[in-house]
Structure formats: structure tokens, C-alpha cells
Amino acid sequence: MTASASTTPAAAAPEPQPAAPKSATQRASALRQYGILGALVAIVLLFQFLTGGRLLMPNNVASLLQQNAYVMILAIGMLMVIVAGHIDLSVGSVVAFIGGVLAISMMQWNLPWPLAVLLALVVGALIGCWQGFWVAFMGVPAFIVTLAGMLLFRGLAIVIVGETIAGLPAGFIAISNRGALGWLGYVGNLDVLTVVIGVVAAVGLVVSQLRNRATMTRHGLAPEGAAMFWIRNGLIVALILFFTWTLANSSIGTPFVLILCATLILVYAFVMNRTVFGRHIYAIGGNVAAARLSGVNVRQTNFWIFVNMGVLAALASVVTTSRAGAGIAAAGVNFELDAIAACFIGGTAVTGGIGRVSGAIIGALIMGVLNMGLSILSVDPAWQQAIKGLVLLGAVAFDLISKRRGGAGA
Amino acid sequence: MSDDTILEMRNITKTFPGVKALSNVNLRVRRGEVHAICGENGAGKSTLMKVLSGVYPHGSYDGQILIDGAEVRYRGIRDSERDGVVIIHQELALSPFLSIAENIFLGNERARGGVIDWNATNAQASALLTRVGLAEAPETVVMHLGVGKQQLVEIAKALSKDVRLLILDEPTAALNDDDSAHLLDLIRGLRTEGITCIIISHKLNEIEAIADTTTVIRDGQTIETMDMHGAEPVTEARIIRAMVGRSLDHRFPERTPRLGAEVLRVEDWTVHHPLDPERAVVRGANLDVRAGEIVGIAGLMGAGRTELAMSLFGRSWGTRISGRVFLHGEEVQPATVDRAIQLGFAYASEDRKRYGLNLIDDIKHNTTSAALDKVSTAGVVDNPKEYVVADGYRTKLNTRAPSVDTVVGQLSGGNQQKVVLAKWMFSEPEVLILDEPTRGIDVGAKYEIYTHINALADAGKAVVVISSELPELLGICDRIFTLSAGRITGQLDRADADQESLMALMTQHKER
Known part of the structure; x- marks a missing residue:
């Protein structure tokens, strides 16, 4: 065979390849991604119908985002934890504890709110260090460590807060209750800034997709067909513009938390898809022994995953505390379950190694729409919870069944 | 249909999404013989046995299976086991924390009204262990046994189900020479008891030593069936020629070392x-x-x-x-x-599935996993470059897969090993x-x-x-x-x- 086994092959001289057909699993996974997106759209339409069109009224859309921002933020961190093969049961308690830190630092130490937020993020990172230390360096299973954390931080939250510390400054409360509105004036009832953001987002998406397509073609890889490409992007752009128009009509414009979440989604999708760190997370979740023997520093990666989760839990706490307008010791109950459910609805593998940020976000939105729609219909909260449980079970069961039908494994 | 045929598989065709794994395969096994099935990796041997044992249920394939001349339609392993058809997979399926006896009767417990009769369990297990020549107490926890002994436990388990047709998929792949020899003796012993064996193996010397008939499968098709006791002796070279479709004069490529x-x-x-x-x-x-x-x-x-x-x-x-x-x-x-x-340094492990590969990830990510820095700048992976690199190795090593997006767990052993090689070659x-x-x-x-x-x-x-x-x-x-x-x-x-x-x-x- 070839004599020059050492030199990097084709890397230097990329020869054009014949269009490589996508494998069956690849196609199935792509289809699945569209599948959950389809489920989200179906649920939205269902509630739009059931609520007589109230679900998608501008102010409802805005508050849907504000009320569920915490799920999205936590789901991003939880996704990384679960993909690496762990779990984090403590995030709800951490949210409550850091909420207490926020309230005390603003109300008792009189810190300006931006400093209080910074302090909260630092405390979140420290909590992440604590849990990461036990998981990564002491080898205690994350389930145990974070179950302990769940009790520990709930207890500490009650110790420092008592019940409620209210009266937080207006600037802080604005985070989850206001939006960027009117900064560029109005056209009729439409907030110009929101329209600009929406159009920029839509154009940016199409441009980046086109560039991606160009790179693939340049490397001789086969992109999807042009018709499919434009149909897919056309639909997404239409969706973005529809929500832009809706939010531009709302009383707050673009919610601040939407800007926060959108930034997080972009950053973390990049981290998981494109960075060495992200790749190491998938490698650890897929086969930890093989990852170790490939030179991946498993302990360090696990440690940073938990630090990251701590910081994101702090951000979720900022959003939640701002929304409530008070530090509440009983805040954040079941938040960990919301985040875990969002990941699993979004196609994350229970055994680790598989999962996408976009999936977790769609999962979070499905939970959010359910919450919102059922609330508008004034369904009893007890029933809401029961329904969410069934949706989780149904989503994961559907996933497993469709995989089995796909004929995985030979 | 003659009376001495225990199994006949007619025109078996099995397709997976995008791949035709078996195409009109025919197989006829005589009662009481040791029938070897040979073929390259990915030729379809294991798939054929999974069709036979009901792992792939009736309806998921085309063609007919006849046991003792009557058509059977297995919907699962339980159905085939009822007919005395038992398969022992390449990856042993024992529960590590249970005892030998518990494993032997797992799913088939010696029990009365749901309450296990431990005396019967251990006594019968003990008898089965004697039959397979394993000198271990039935209470021994399976975890403490070596692979060779675990293999014997699997066979004892099969015997407990009144097996008539025993299928062994690569039984000696993980065994040393002593254990392999013992296992082959055991298979000979089973033959004298009238148990028919189908054995899939890559070790041609073993096949030559033990098989009465050999069927060669290539690219999902039956190539030929050879009588090992015929007038003309069947040599290893003869089997290899049928397997690869060309004669392989040299088992090892020539090389002049330049030290x-x-x-x-x-x-x-x-x-x-x-x-x-x-x-x-x-x-x-x-x-x-x-x-x-x-x-x-x-x-x-x-x-x-x-x-x-x-x-x-x-x-x-x-x-x-x-x-x-x-x-x-x-x-x-x-x-x-x-x-x-x-x-x-590079080290390619002896156990590629456990230590070498991320089986749920695709070829390209596995290829670069030991030297990800070489396709990334400042911690950011250059995905197209990675694809091109991985595809280069796929072409160079002739890895058989539709593309480097293929999940490694779906490849055959030889192709998985090529991915491992590519991974360490790329680390230069x-x-x-x-x-x-x-x-x-x-x-x-x-x-x-x-x-x-x-x-x-x-x-x-x-x-x-x-x-x-x-x-x-x-x-x-x-x-x-x-x-x-x-x-x-x-x-x-x-x-x-x-x-x-x-x-x-x-x-x-x-x-x-």
C-alpha cells in the first residue's frame, strides 16, 4: 500500500469526494431534531386553538419567555452534565441559596445590583467547584454529591433568608420584567429596536448557513439539496419574523432575558459543537475509558462541567429572583427536574454521550408552552404537573420506539 | 427434504436501512454435525444467526426457516429456544454478580410457585458443570471466572435448555490456546451426544480440526458449502480463497526492513x-x-x-x-x-470496544480523538478540516462505511480496528x-x-x-x-x- 504512512493524508491536498450519502443514523438524528421541533409547533398550535388565540398574544409571548428563561438556562448546563454521564439534582436549591445571597447583598450590604449579580456568579462558581471537586477528584457519583447539595443548599437558603427578603431595587427587577423597548422609537405600535434585532437575527442566520454551505462545498462535501435548504431556512426565518412582530407589539419589546438566553444558546451551541472542551464532554459520556486512553483529562473536564453548571445556576437564580422581586427560601423547588426533563424531551441520551443544546432548548420551550397554555386555560396546578409528567414519559418513550424501529445495531 | 436435515434456511434476505446484509442465503445443516460458517467481517454471518435465533423476528426478513422440515416463525429468542435452538453470542451475556447456578437457570428458574428451589438449582447446575468439564462450585460468582470458564457456563446454560442446535458465535476469539482446545473437545463430546453445532469462527485451523461441513458466506451471499471429510481434503488456503474471493498465497505481506x-x-x-x-x-x-x-x-x-x-x-x-x-x-x-x-507514544488497546472507541460517536470524531489539537485552533475545532482528515484515512485504510458520519458501533470488527489505527496514525x-x-x-x-x-x-x-x-x-x-x-x-x-x-x-x- 502507500509508503508514506506518517504524513497527514488528504489534509494537505483535499481531493474532491463524491457526494457521500448520509448514513441512516445521521438521517434519523436529523429527522429527530425536526421531530421535536414539529412537536413544539404542534403543541403551540394546539394551545393557540384551545385558548382561543390567547397563547400567542404579544404580552403572553413575552411573559412566557420571562417565566421560562430559568429552564432554558439550567437546561443548557444540565445538558452538558448529562452528556458527560452525570446528573445534577442540586440546581433548584442552589437557585434558592444564591437568590438569598443576591437579596442579602442588595438589601443588607447595600451593594449596587450589578455588583450583587457579579457576586452571585462568583458564589455559583464556588458551589460548582465544591460539587465538581467531589465528583471529579474524589470520584463520588454525581447523583450522591448533588443529592447532598440539594439538601445542603436548601438548608443554607433557609438559614440565610428565613422566608422572604423583599423590596429589591428596580434596576434588578427590570432584568426579568422589562425589555429593550422604545430605544429606537416606534412605527405605529411596533417597537423599532425589536424589529431591527429580529431582522438582524434572521439575516445573520441565513448568512451563516450560506457560509457553512459554501465551506462544505469547498471541501468537496455534499450539502443538502438547494430546495430543502431554502425551505428549511425559509420556515425558520418566517418563524423568527413572526415572533419579532409579536414581541414588537408587546408592552415590553424585546425582553432582556430573551437577549440573555439567545446569547447563551449561541455561545453554548458553539462550545458543544465546535470546541475541544465540548468534544471532550461527548467523548467522556460515550466511553470514559477510551477518552482517558486518548489523552482526555477526564477529571479536569468533569470539574469544569460542574463549575459551569454552578455559574449557570447562579444566572438562573438572578433571573428567578428578579422575576419574583424577592429572595425566597422556597424558590427553585423542582427546577432541577424541569431542566432534566427539558434535556430528555430534547433527545439527550439517559446514558450520556448524546444530546444537543438546540434539543434541550426546544425541550425547555415545550415545557414552557405547556405551563403557559395550561395556566391560561386555568388548569389546576396539580393537573399541570401530572400532564407535564406524562409529556416527559411520552417524549422519551417515543424516542426509544422510533430508534428501535430505525433498526439500530447490526 | 431428507430426514437427516435438522435445519434449512431458504433464500434468507435481510436489509437494514441502506444496507443489504443478507441476500438469498441458503444453509442446510445435517443432524448431529458440526457445521462451520466462515466469512470475512461484515459478510453477514452474525446477522444470519440472529435471523435464525429470532433476534431479528419473523417478518423483519424474507425467506423461510425450516426446522425438522417444518417452517418456523420465531418472534424472539424464547420461541427458538423452545425448539432447542440456542445461540451463544460473541460477547458473553452472563450476569456478573450472580452465581454460576443462578446464571445457568436465569429465566428458566428451578422453582415451584415462584419460589426458587435452591437444592435443585445447585444440584442440577453441578451436574451440568461436570458435563462441560468445569471444576467450579455452582455457587461461585461469575465475575470471578475467566473468559474461558464463562464460555463453559454459557454452554452449560444452553444444555439446561435441552439444546438440539447450538450456535456458537466466535467462541474461541477471546480464549487462550488451552481453553480453546478444551472447548473444541467439549464440542466434539456434544456431537457424540447428538447435539448439532453451528460454529462461527475466524480461526481456520480450528475449523479444519472440528467441522464436518463448512459454509462460506461472502458479501451476504452463500458462496459454497464444503464437505470436510470429502475425497479432496479442504485446506485453510481453500477456505480463505472462498472467503476473500481470491487466493491469498501469503498470509503476511512481504517487507524488507530498513532499520x-x-x-x-x-x-x-x-x-x-x-x-x-x-x-x-x-x-x-x-x-x-x-x-x-x-x-x-x-x-x-x-x-x-x-x-x-x-x-x-x-x-x-x-x-x-x-x-x-x-x-x-x-x-x-x-x-x-x-x-x-x-x-x-500511541497505544491501541487489545479491547477496542472498551478502551479504544466511542461506539456511539461517528468515525470522524473517533479518528481525531487522540489528536484533536491538530484540527483545532485555540480550542476551536475546524469541522470541515476534521471531516477531510477522517475521510482521508477512511480511503487510505479502506474502511468500509458509507461515510465518516457513520457511527462506529455499526461497523464490523475489522473496520472498527481500522478506525483505531487511523486514530493513532493521525496522532503521528x-x-x-x-x-x-x-x-x-x-x-x-x-x-x-x-x-x-x-x-x-x-x-x-x-x-x-x-x-x-x-x-x-x-x-x-x-x-x-x-x-x-x-x-x-x-x-x-x-x-x-x-x-x-x-x-x-x-x-x-x-x-x-
């Missing part, structure tokens, strides 16, 4: 067992490899071959490790795997340690792997090959070290070595 300067030298290397730090597993080993050289390490199971390799590779095995490692004459400290890879090592590089791989793919190993040596790498198969070491190595009970007992040049001289050194125990 360079010394690349690796290991002095007085001692490693202790991680769970038993008093026990030395490798004792004072000295080793050297030159550029362009392929050095073999021969040793029996438990001699410390893998332990030696893994302890050198970033101390990934063992504790209380002492000794010195020199690379190009300079002492180095490969204390972590990461550091070892940076220094230019100075020293490449290959632990059992052709385990569980068929002849055609073996030849390809040898070719790539040769190419690596010709490119100036120092290559170390660990293998249980002495003909393989004699076929590809320039020099062979022998390891016995953790000590290097000798080294022989290729010209001076043969199986007898190696075996003598491998079994030599010297006291210090």
Missing part, C-alpha cells in the same frame, strides 16, 4: 498491581526498539504484556511503577496519557504499541492491517506488536521479546525464532 537508530529504550521497568501493590506484574523489563523496526512481545495470558504496554503509555495501568524510559536516547517522563501522546507517533491488533478479525482484513503496520514501520516508526498468535508475530516482526511472569526471558531475531523456541522462552520461569 534506523534506536527510538525507544526501556530500562528496568517494574510495575505493581493497582489492587495488590505488593505484587509485581512486570519485573525489571528491558526493551529497545529501533526506527523502522517491528518488535513483537510474546507471552502467555497473564504474563504482563498488556500491563507492560499500558504502564509505558502514560502510566495508564498499575501502581508503584519504576524504571527509565528513553526516547531517541533522551530520558523522558510519560507520566500521563496526555504527556505520553505529546511525546509520541514515534512509538506505536499495538495490543492484539488483529483479534477477532478475519483473514482478509488481517492482511490489510499487517500492510498498514508495515507501512508505519517503513515510515520510520518504532512499532511494538503484542499478540497471542505466534504465527502472527513470526510473520510480521523483525525481533520478538518473550515475557514470562512479568520478566523478559529472551529476545529472538525473526530468522532464529520459531514457535517452539518462543514457547520455550514464554514458559521459562527464572528466579532472581
